[in-house]
Amino acid sequence: MQKLITASAIGLALALGAGGAMAAPDWSKAPGKKITVLYPGASPMEWILKGTEHGGARGLKKGESCASCHDEEAADMGKKMATGQKIEPKPIKGKAGSIPVTVQAAHDGANLYLRFSWKQPAGGGEKMDKDNQVKLAVMFEDNKIERANLSGCWETCHQDARTMPDAKDDKKTKYVKDGDVKAGKFYDLIQWTSKGAKHDGYVADKRVMEGGKGLVEAKGEKKGDEWVVVFTRKLAGGGEGDIAMAAGKTYNFGFAIHDDHTSGRFHHVSLGYTLGIDAKADITAAKQ
Numbered sequence: 001m002q003k004l005i006t007a008s009a010i011g012l013a014l015a016l017g018a019g020g021a022m023a024a025p026d027w028s029k030a031p032g033k034k035i036t037v038l039y040p041g042a043s044p045m046e047w048i049l050k051g052t053e054h055g056g057a058r059g060l061k062k063g064e065s066c067a068s069c070h071d072e073e074a075a076d077m078g079k080k081m082a083t084g085q086k087i088e089p090k091p092i093k094g095k096a097g098s099i100p101v102t103v104q105a106a107h108d109g110a111n112l113y114l115r116f117s118w119k120q121p122a123g124g125g126e127k128m129d130k131d132n133q134v135k136l137a138v139m140f141e142d143n144k145i146e147r148a149n150l151s152g153c154w155e156t157c158h159q160d161a162r163t164m165p166d167a168k169d170d171k172k173t174k175y176v177k178d179g180d181v182k183a184g185k186f187y188d189l190i191q192w193t194s195k196g197a198k199h200d201g202y203v204a205d206k207r208v209m210e211g212g213k214g215l216v217e218a219k220g221e222k223k224g225d226e227w228v229v230v231f232t233r234k235l236a237g238g239g240e241g242d243i244a245m246a247a248g249k250t251y252n253f254g255f256a257i258h259d260d261h262t263s264g265r266f267h268h269v270s271l272g273y274t275l276g277i278d279a280k281a282d283i284t285a286a287k288q
Ligand code: HEC
Pocket: 040, 043, 048, 054, 055, 056, 057, 058, 059, 060, 064, 065, 066, 067, 069, 070, 076, 077, 080, 086, 150, 151, 154
């Protein structure tokens, strides 16, 4: 019996060792893309699609993406909302309008690795989330939701969601119109928090922060004034609300940073981009 236990202990140690061998990729070989996340104010899809309010509504309906019009000016846009000049009824004093983030991706045939790095902007606002100075969430979409290729995470953002200015239901989360996880109509969602938690969920008819089996690890640290966050996610996914990723394919992708202890809608968000696995896209995860 003693022998058996020892043998299985060795087996376990070997298995763990093998797990450790899927070490992070060589990031110096993964080109970084600068993506500026902006403070969106209260700009739900209902606002985006209303031609009398949003200058881009008509272009979007014709098939132009948010990024095609706004990619270069994300910082200027964010400033308008952070200062309350536009669509933000509750501006936070000293809030950064935008944060430039370097995004890198790689894979090793089994796992996708995503690395985000950015400089901590000035803060000092109300501590809505006392536990976490920062949270970073990423959403992926498998080309099944209408317009997700144009508008990224914005498809999940609605005027009746909690923390929105006129919301009546303080439990209502993000959702996708006709969202249905069984029918594949969802955004896969992973999140890292600076306190050290990780979440693997999805957004379908509502936001769920669990059920996924794809997220292996979410690690972040602050070196000097720079945050570095790395996600390790099984390409195959495998859980509820996980999309299965494969080489040669591209996915819609966006991310958000809850900076300076914020929660709910008070985050900085990216426009929608594409992530390719060994495929040409805004960000390509090449095999290492
Ligand atoms: C065809 C081009 C076009 C597209 C596509 C487009 N927009 Fe716009 N957007 C504009 C214009 C023009 C304005 C008005 C800018 C101004 O006030 O002069 C604007 C304004 C905004 C603003 C208010 C801040 C500002 O700078 O005025 C936000 C937020 C915004 N757009 C977000 C989005 C999002 C999110 C999408 C995609 C879901 C999107 N836009 C798609 C052209 C576009």
